[in-house]
Amino acid sequence: MDINNKKATRQSYGEALVELGKINENIVVLDADLAEATKTKLFKEEFPDRFFDMGIAEQDMISTSAGLATCGKIPFATSFAVFATGRAYDQIRNNICYPNLNVKICGTHAGITVGEDGATHQMLEDINIMRGLPNMIVMSPSDDIQTKWAVKEASKIKGPVYIRVARLATPIIYDEKTEFEVGKAVMFGEGKDATIFATGTMVAEALKAKEELEKENIFVRVVDFHTIKPIDKEIIIKCAKETKKLISIEEHNIIGGLGTAISEVLVENYPKNLVRMGMKDCFGKSGNAIKLLEYFKLTSKDIIKIVSQFSD
């Protein structure tokens, strides 16, 4: 991972849609007046006939996508994560998940790294509410390469998929040839001192922490959960057995997100303590994205601190 080679996963999302549009003419994209920010504009420019701006009407966007799906289209409904999931929850539940329709929902600008726009725009509960819906698959890719895979993969799944991406440019972690599988997390290293379970933007932070810790002879492994539902049970149990300590980190409320999903697996299969790093049941605030990560203790340094406390 070259920490200076960065791209925002929302950009990757927009680019992936264009690639997908070229190979599958049933792909249609909907947005709610945020095409520039969500990067669906890239698709709009390439395929104007298959792009639908629904105006500032997220509920209408989601239900319209359901109608399109009943006629064989594969809609990608897009907005900021807070509006795409929160504003339109009942529509997602009753028009998409219950009838199990082939609609993909992408929430961009997830988490606090939205930055200056502040708490109203920083979605910290989307994994929670999307994970709780039967039939919904929840993906939270960590970098450019993985996001492009996730978008393509989502189009092959017949049914609802939620894809969570970020505004902030973050390091490109994988090379183009990396292969992923839905529901199978990616493990970095085999360190036995601790496991850091991470998702989205936090994967790069975890990998930075891993490198730093190795210099002090502390060996951790990092697990990248690009899929949060279905959750990769095997890898959680394996890491619980093989490593001394477990940490989860996510740009999401610690209630209901990755940490909770992992806890559920642990409780039923291999009870063990888990330190959940994330937003501690609070809202975000305005500020520079990097400064906010420091403020809310979601950086590699904070991970290092927690891991070091263990080894004391």
Added chain:
Amino acid sequence: MLNDIELQNFKNIAHNVRQSIIEMVYNAKSGHPGGSLSITDILTVLYFKEMNIASPDDENRDRLVLSKGHCSTALYAILAEKGFIPKEDLKTFRKIDSYLQGHPDMNKIPGVDMTTGSLGQGLSVSNGMAIAGKLDKKDYRVYCILGDGEIEEGQIWESAMTSAHYKLDNLCVIVDNNNLQIDGKIEEVMNSIPIDKKFESFGFNTIVINGHDYNQILDAFEIAKQTKGKPTAIIAKTIKGKGISYMENKVEWHGKAPNDDEYKLAIQDLMNI
């Protein structure tokens, strides 16, 4: 104008549908007779004259979204009249081992084009179907039935904007204007009137009709089909509970099942029409 034979045919079908509605609600001891009876005549014209449905899964079929999904009994009864579901299955409505769910379920019931039940969403879904039809250059039409209470939902007006913005002339909205919702009269609970002016100002061609007059219903659909470049909204003035004397215009029959005596009376009422 319909000839006498056609007119009698519609009356017979509507009679059967009303009888099925009463039997289903009576057997299930729950359900929504009032709003089902008010859309019976409209559904009769749609399914037995207006809509082209070679089979329930034909990709080119006309589609219907019963956005006011609580009136599932009317839809199931007409689908049974059409032969898409066996008539004897109607007895199982709302029972634990039945596929006839309380609200329409597209994956369980042949002929149901969209799962509904949460009000206010069906027009958006219909728009999606109409847009898909335009993209695929298919000439099917999409019909969407809304309640006059349902249109208090904000999403209805988001979707009304969309229908007009995308010039969905393959879409026809029918508002079942029976003047009642659950808590009382529309005007008293939350006034959605004037409905026609609202849709008109949103860019619809609007037609106000008597929703129990077969000729008026048919004419309105004809005008809708001939209207190009914009969607049509038919505001159908109807009577909630139509056909059952003690249910007509009575708010309490929105979602209630008749007891044994009331059931007998209802069947008698239907004989007399």
